[in-house]
Structure formats: C-alpha cells, structure tokens
Amino acid sequence: MHFITYVREGIEEIGLFSEDRNKVIALRDVLGKDIPANMIDFISYCNENIIGEIKGNLENKNNKEELFVDVKDVKICAPIPYPRRNVICLGLNYKDHADELKDSMAAKIPEVPVYFGKMASYIIGPEDEVNSHPGVTEAIDYEVELAVIIGKEGSNISPEDVEEYIFGYSILNDFSARDLQQKHTQWIKGKSLDTFTAMGPCILHKSLAPLPIELNLSCKVNGELRQNSNTRNLIFDIPYIISDLSKGMTLKPGDIIATGTPAGVGMGFQPPKLIKSGDVVTCSIEKIGELTNRLK
Incomplete structure (x- = not known):
C-alpha cells in the first residue's frame, strides 16, 4: 500500500x-x-x-x-504537508558521506548518532519548485534520504519492538544551504529555509518493507547520477535510531525521521557541484518511487 x-x-x-x-x-x-x-x-x-x-x-x-x-x-502533494513537529534528522549516517565531507566541513564518522531538527511548517511535494533564496544563500545542496514515519506514540522503545511503532517510509530531500550551515555552529538555519524540505510521492506501508530495511536509493541532478547507495549501509540502523531517540523522549504518530544521506552530495565533489536555478533534482528509493523538484 x-x-x-x-x-x-x-x-x-x-x-x-x-x-x-x-x-x-x-x-x-x-x-x-x-x-x-x-x-x-x-x-x-x-x-x-x-x-x-x-x-x-x-x-x-x-x-x-x-x-x-x-x-x-x-x-x-507531500504525504504529510503540514508536520506537527520539526523533522528529526540524522547527520553523517553513511560512512562514505562522512568521508567525503571531512575536508570541506571537517566531518568525521560519528560514534553516536548526530541528531538535528529541520523546521518545516510546510513540506513541498513532487514537482514543486524549491525557492533558491537569492541574497540569502549561494550554496544549495541536495540530500536523498529514507524517511521513517512513526505510527503510534511511544517512549523507551526496545530495538526489538521498533517495527511496531513504524507506519511506513517515504523519500525526503534534505535541501541544505551549505554556506549557512558552515557559518552557524548549529545546522537548523541552513537546513530550514522555506521549501527546503521535499517529501513524497507516498508513504510505503511497513508491511511492504519489513525490517531490516535494504532499499536502493539514488539522486540525479539534470539526469546525472550523483548519489547511489542502499539503506543497508546506514551506520546506525532504524531499530537503533528509533530506540535511541525514544529514550526519555516520546515519539508521536506522524513524526518524520530522516535517516541520513549517502555520498555524492554536491559539497562532496572537488570542485563542489552545488545546484543552481533551473536544475532538476530527482530522488529515488526502491519500492517508494521518485521525488522530483526543480530549483526556481
């Protein structure tokens, strides 16, 4: 479904x-x-x-x-256009992504999950345009991610029980202003500009993708393959993430957890391949579909 x-x-x-x-x-x-x-x-x-x-x-x-x-x-539209809380994101959750940013952003492979919030009062959907925010940022990047949608309220969830608390999965593009991300000590500003969260085209029910999740995911810019990996390569897998997040913190139905992005982001190239006005970004995840957006 x-x-x-x-x-x-x-x-x-x-x-x-x-x-x-x-x-x-x-x-x-x-x-x-x-x-x-x-x-x-x-x-x-x-x-x-x-x-x-x-x-x-x-x-x-x-x-x-x-x-x-x-x-x-x-x-x-995005399956959840108006989230009730910030999107919960994981940074550097693929080893190859941490490796590619070690020089440009001083990234290193994390020993514990790197969590941050992404403000998204409105999430754009398939074929919607991304605001390039001229005068605010000059360094926009893309990040294909598997999003986990929480299905019922829970806290202190054991890893063995995590699947019971999941509703399903979607594609999320975590657009990022790299200049703002580097300028500020926290990432929320660079990750939260209007239209910088895209999701869709649907929520794949968990019955069609049982744990452990092993789904191919990729991202193309103007038809050029940039990212290509599988969710089996997550450093911290979904049971670990949800169990860890829920320790002392209640997860609620409809919460969105973006599990991280693999190597191939624009900032990871030498020189960087950041996106510009008119570029078309297509994120794909096996069994879920495609999410395409154009930078205005």
Whole structure:
C-alpha cells in the first residue's frame, strides 16, 4: 500500500496509489466510511484492523474500479504537508558521506548518532519548485534520504519492538544551504529555509518493507547520477535510531525521521557541484518511487 495526499478539484484528500501508480483512490472510498481528513490524523486512527480492511476491500474490486481517478487529474502533494513537529534528522549516517565531507566541513564518522531538527511548517511535494533564496544563500545542496514515519506514540522503545511503532517510509530531500550551515555552529538555519524540505510521492506501508530495511536509493541532478547507495549501509540502523531517540523522549504518530544521506552530495565533489536555478533534482528509493523538484 502506497498512501498519498493529493488535491482534486481544489479539495485535499488522503488516498492510495493503484498498483501501477497510474490512478488514485480516496481512502474514504476504500473503507466506505468517514475517516480523518489528513494523513497525520489518519495515522493516529489507523491500526492493524484498518490495514486489514483496506487490503480486503482493495482485493475485492467489485464496485471499486470506477472510484479510481487518473493520476494526471490530481495534484500529488507531500504525504504529510503540514508536520506537527520539526523533522528529526540524522547527520553523517553513511560512512562514505562522512568521508567525503571531512575536508570541506571537517566531518568525521560519528560514534553516536548526530541528531538535528529541520523546521518545516510546510513540506513541498513532487514537482514543486524549491525557492533558491537569492541574497540569502549561494550554496544549495541536495540530500536523498529514507524517511521513517512513526505510527503510534511511544517512549523507551526496545530495538526489538521498533517495527511496531513504524507506519511506513517515504523519500525526503534534505535541501541544505551549505554556506549557512558552515557559518552557524548549529545546522537548523541552513537546513530550514522555506521549501527546503521535499517529501513524497507516498508513504510505503511497513508491511511492504519489513525490517531490516535494504532499499536502493539514488539522486540525479539534470539526469546525472550523483548519489547511489542502499539503506543497508546506514551506520546506525532504524531499530537503533528509533530506540535511541525514544529514550526519555516520546515519539508521536506522524513524526518524520530522516535517516541520513549517502555520498555524492554536491559539497562532496572537488570542485563542489552545488545546484543552481533551473536544475532538476530527482530522488529515488526502491519500492517508494521518485521525488522530483526543480530549483526556481
């Protein structure tokens, strides 16, 4: 199941992609009843019984086919356009990424997870433009990341129980202003400019990607492959991250955790290959799809 947020005829809906990604269907039509109107509230409402209902109703296609709408007739948004808290991010969580930044940003392989927050009152979705913020930054970079979406509230979660607290996974592009990131001792400013968080096109339900996660991920700029790795290369894996974060800190449904980016970011090249106005960045993760954005 690939959960989506989309707009049709000016109305925002939550729904599902068809198997071929060519059509969408509203979740209220799949379930045949009123449900929460936005993705965060739906995640809080959802449980194994609801997932079972969705699967069963989709398999019984009687009277459902006419409810699907062509994807060309809707606007696909970020699956969670308005997060309720900052996106939780991990820095330097792939060894090759830490290695590539050791000279330009004095990075080193961390002995413990490097956490930081990314303010994102609004998350842009597929095909949305990224504001280049002329006069504010001159060094914009891209970072493809696997995002974990928390499914239920929990704290002090053991690594063995982590999967129970996950709803699913998405693609996140952690756009970064490298000049601001280097200028300030904390990263929040350089990571949090408006439109600098892109996510989508959907949330892959955890049932389609059981732990341990081993998904190919990549990023292209104007068709040129820049990043190419697999989530098996995470320094700190998902059970460790969620268990560690939850120690003394309550995670809530809809929380977004960006798990880090592999080597190949623009800052890692010599000379750097930072993106400029007009560049098109496409992030891909196996089983989830593609997230494409253009720098305005």
